[in-house]
Amino acid sequence: MSWWLWVLLFGIISLVVSWWKDRKVSRFVNVKTGERLKARSLFYGVYSILARLFWYRCSIKDFWLQTQQGDPPIFIKWAGFRPVVVVTTEESLLEVLLHRVTDKRDFKPTPFADKVLGHSLIAATDQNGGRKLRRVLNPAFKNAKLSSIIPVFADSAQIVLNKWDESFQNDGGVVDITAYAKKLTFEVIGKAGFGFDFQNLTSEDNPERKAIETTLGTLFHPIEWILGNRIFSLIWAEKDRKRKVALATTRKLISEVIVQRKKMREAENYSTEHEYDLLDHILEADTANELTQEELIQNVYLFFIAGYDTSSSVLQSLMYMITTKHECRNKLIKEIDEELQGNRPDVESLSRLTYLDAMMKEVMRLFPPFFGLLTRVANHDMILDGYTIPKGTSLYPNLLPIHLSEKIWGPDALEFIPERWIGPEASKHTLYSFAIGPRVCLGKRFAFLEIKTIVCMLLQKYTWRLTPGWTWVNDLNALSTQPASPLTVILEPRKKNV
Numbered sequence: 001m002s003w004w005l006w007v008l009l010f011g012i013i014s015l016v017v018s019w020w021k022d023r024k025v026s027r028f029v030n031v032k033t034g035e036r037l038k039a040r041s042l043f044y045g046v047y048s049i050l051a052r053l054f055w056y057r058c059s060i061k062d063f064w065l066q067t068q069q070g071d072p073p074i075f076i077k078w079a080g081f082r083p084v085v086v087v088t089t090e091e092s093l094l095e096v097l098l099h100r101v102t103d104k105r106d107f108k109p110t111p112f113a114d115k116v117l118g119h120s121l122i123a124a125t126d127q128n129g130g131r132k133l134r135r136v137l138n139p140a141f142k143n144a145k146l147s148s149i150i151p152v153f154a155d156s157a158q159i160v161l162n163k164w165d166e167s168f169q170n171d172g173g174v175v176d177i178t179a180y181a182k183k184l185t186f187e188v189i190g191k192a193g194f195g196f197d198f199q200n201l202t203s204e205d206n207p208e209r210k211a212i213e214t215t216l217g218t219l220f221h222p223i224e225w226i227l228g229n230r231i232f233s234l235i236w237a238e239k240d241r242k243r244k245v246a247l248a249t250t251r252k253l254i255s256e257v258i259v260q261r262k263k264m265r266e267a268e269n270y271s272t273e274h275e276y277d278l279l280d281h282i283l284e285a286d287t288a289n290e291l292t293q294e295e296l297i298q299n300v301y302l303f304f305i306a307g308y309d310t311s312s313s314v315l316q317s318l319m320y321m322i323t324t325k326h327e328c329r330n331k332l333i334k335e336i337d338e339e340l341q342g343n344r345p346d347v348e349s350l351s352r353l354t355y356l357d358a359m360m361k362e363v364m365r366l367f368p369p370f371f372g373l374l375t376r377v378a379n380h381d382m383i384l385d386g387y388t389i390p391k392g393t394s395l396y397p398n399l400l401p402i403h404l405s406e407k408i409w410g411p412d413a414l415e416f417i418p419e420r421w422i423g424p425e426a427s428k429h430t431l432y433s434f435a436i437g438p439r440v441c442l443g444k445r446f447a448f449l450e451i452k453t454i455v456c457m458l459l460q461k462y463t464w465r466l467t468p469g470w471t472w473v474n475d476l477n478a479l480s481t482q483p484a485s486p487l488t489v490i491l492e493p494r495k496k497n498v
């Protein structure tokens, strides 16, 4: 084809795309001015964001300053050829999450992800079983129930401490916090979720752990999303085969644990011989046997997906802040020492550790594990920020502009100041990292108790300083907030004899 034909073809395609895009955007107009909602360019809009995620590595603060700060309060970005509306103000976020626009997420699982999560809470809406699932699962996450799980958190932290003692004696105590945080939170979900010990902290090659990791690792494969499942399984036949085997293995494992547990629960002296976990609490709450075996299996899977990467993200950010903010660290150590007097924490003592609570909240404000992944679908025509939003539109509230807004937090919005979460000031602030409203994170209390217990256990024995030259560079390639290179620290025992 000669060059002018190429130019002509390109011109025609551009005109068609521009006409089509104009048609799509024309449904989103300002009710007062008639102005259309701003839309990122279709051609490079989505792809520039993806490129940024793949290539752009920086601190969260810089990411915000350089890439997101200039965004308008509400705008359209493209998910393929689909317009999605991003909202960045607190008012619109509340409108979307709290005032019941809908409880449906913009969640289109691939066929593989559907087999793992299709019957779990994350995929459910009020109309298709979401209410039942939340009603039965919710009681397991109440403080009174979770208090029986705190020893699991403490025992796992103790294994880490034993490893740290060895490391301190053998190689001067240089430890990879990122690896420990991931192993620890995985171990905790296994034990506290359904009483299974993956020996994540003590053995290198546990087959069950590898099977779970293989399943989770390909759950949201971008190529499968873009090109579809058939093409994915043609190109990556071996990978596809392996993940199917891994899924079958882990489903069998979880299913057997559930069947066995149901049998054990029938025994009269059950409660005295077994340490309680989430599965126990769920079966206890499900008095009418409303949950099917499939729903039980998939929700145990969901706990892994929802609670492993997120908690490891917060644990790393908190340990990083403990390392870099010395004044805060000293206040925290004083509080923990005075309250615990060298003992293990329990639910009551944890509730009295107000500075630890404030530090965790401040970490999650500045380093929210997910900030652009909250989604809802509008179930009726509505007005948001003055613009008409047609029914069926996908809405993406972005937390970062709200968590870092000077209007909300004051001129020191970008600074780490835990004190803003203590005293009368605290009641003015809301943390959105777990979302808010009817579909708020189910594991919020679990995560708070888990991370606080672990930090109390570790800080009673060690403090740590950064290895020279290490700074937090955010890995924007990761699903949750994670450092690009492993957070490595040097341990310093608080007492001489380790």
Ligand code: HEM
Residues within 6 Å of the ligand: 097, 105, 121, 122, 123, 134, 302, 303, 306, 307, 308, 310, 311, 314, 369, 370, 374, 375, 433, 434, 435, 436, 438, 439, 440, 441, 442, 443, 444, 446, 447
């Ligand atoms: C620091 C750790 C965590 C963070 C930041 C976090 C954050 C979130 C967020 C943002 C959502 C989506 C809410 C929405 O769409 O409105 C969510 C949902 C959920 N999370 Fe968490 N999460 C954490 C830990 C956990 C843990 C440990 C568990 C379970 C053991 C868990 C279980 C769930 C479940 C089951 C849902 C779905 C709730 C529903 O659909 O109604 N999360 N979480």
